[in-house]
Amino acid sequence: MVMQSLSRIGRGAVRRGSAAVGALRGRIPPQSPPWEPSAERRHGWWDLLPFTTHRIPLADGYETAVDGANPFEDVRIDIVMEACGGSLDGRTVVDLGCLEGGFSLALAEQGAAHVVGIEARRISVERCRLAAALRGTPNVEFVEADIKDELARRDPFDVVLATGILYHVSDPAAMLRDMRSACRGVAVIDTHVAATDAATHGCSELVERTLDGGVYRGRMFAEYAPDSSLDERAGLLWAAWSDADSFWPLEDDLVRMIHDAGFESVEKIEFDADRRQRWRVDQVNRVTYVARVTS
Numbered sequence: 001m002v003m004q005s006l007s008r009i010g011r012g013a014v015r016r017g018s019a020a021v022g023a024l025r026g027r028i029p030p031q032s033p034p035w036e037p038s039a040e041r042r043h044g045w046w047d048l049l050p051f052t053t054h055r056i057p058l059a060d061g062y063e064t065a066v067d068g069a070n071p072f073e074d075v076r077i078d079i080v081m082e083a084c085g086g087s088l089d090g091r092t093v094v095d096l097g098c099l100e101g102g103f104s105l106a107l108a109e110q111g112a113a114h115v116v117g118i119e120a121r122r123i124s125v126e127r128c129r130l131a132a133a134l135r136g137t138p139n140v141e142f143v144e145a146d147i148k149d150e151l152a153r154r155d156p157f158d159v160v161l162a163t164g165i166l167y168h169v170s171d172p173a174a175m176l177r178d179m180r181s182a183c184r185g186v187a188v189i190d191t192h193v194a195a196t197d198a199a200t201h202g203c204s205e206l207v208e209r210t211l212d213g214g215v216y217r218g219r220m221f222a223e224y225a226p227d228s229s230l231d232e233r234a235g236l237l238w239a240a241w242s243d244a245d246s247f248w249p250l251e252d253d254l255v256r257m258i259h260d261a262g263f264e265s266v267e268k269i270e271f272d273a274d275r276r277q278r279w280r281v282d283q284v285n286r287v288t289y290v291a292r293v294t295s
Ligand SMILES: C[S@@+](CC[C@H](N)C(=O)[O-])C[C@H]1O[C@@H](n2cnc3c(N)ncnc32)[C@H](O)[C@@H]1O
Pocket: 096, 097, 098, 099, 100, 118, 119, 120, 121, 124, 145, 146, 147, 148, 162, 163, 164, 165, 168, 237, 238, 239, 240, 241, 242
């Protein structure tokens, strides 16, 4: 039944799917996965392979993606660990816009008490759950939700991880305030900012926006057509979920925004050559800050 399903999804998928068969053999019998993928997955969890970018190691050298980056080797995991004094023992973590779950899994396996990954897109959440099942990582939970709703429902976390998400919201000041309310320790923020001189990434001219009383300068970025259907948005796996435009503040304005949100200390993380090499993102106008709650 498995090979029959595979043959229907193309040669590339067969090759990758066959690799996954080996990875799964002896761990999860193909006929009885540990959870039911949604009915949208015609071939069950085979439809979830390969992942788009989180290249998560599975058993026997297999991985969830052919290309992409291994989150377990990503420098942002090091930055979280350093920000936490080298240990996550007993700490709770939330991973905002967790995509395919690689960072959540890496932090869970670094000893966190519990990790919650929040992700709006169903197929990505299913990939997260598949990866957790295949790695046998128990202390991680993946929630299909909009961050803006879900954070408010949760008790504060010791660690808030925001990689590649702040530049996907139209009101980053509000998201930072939500993050501050949800944080009782440290927040790691990895994001694009607007360039001062000329626009990058197809951003707009410089604009000034008033967000909750603060005035910030930056650029707008179009995420999707405002009249996009839910299905169209669901297919844009790396994009904003609920904002047709996002606002990228200038770096100085971002720092002020983090302070305005109520974080008491804000520290920029500088990258040496080794770290740059392991920072597997588009590095143009990309910055990383560690913000802390001290009271
Ligand atoms: C650029 S990807 C970054 C993924 C991941 N954090 C990483 O660094 O590899 C942005 C992710 O955030 C998710 N996302 C965007 N807006 C969201 C929202 N409002 N609520 C929940 N997830 C959202 C997207 O579906 C996507 O998976």
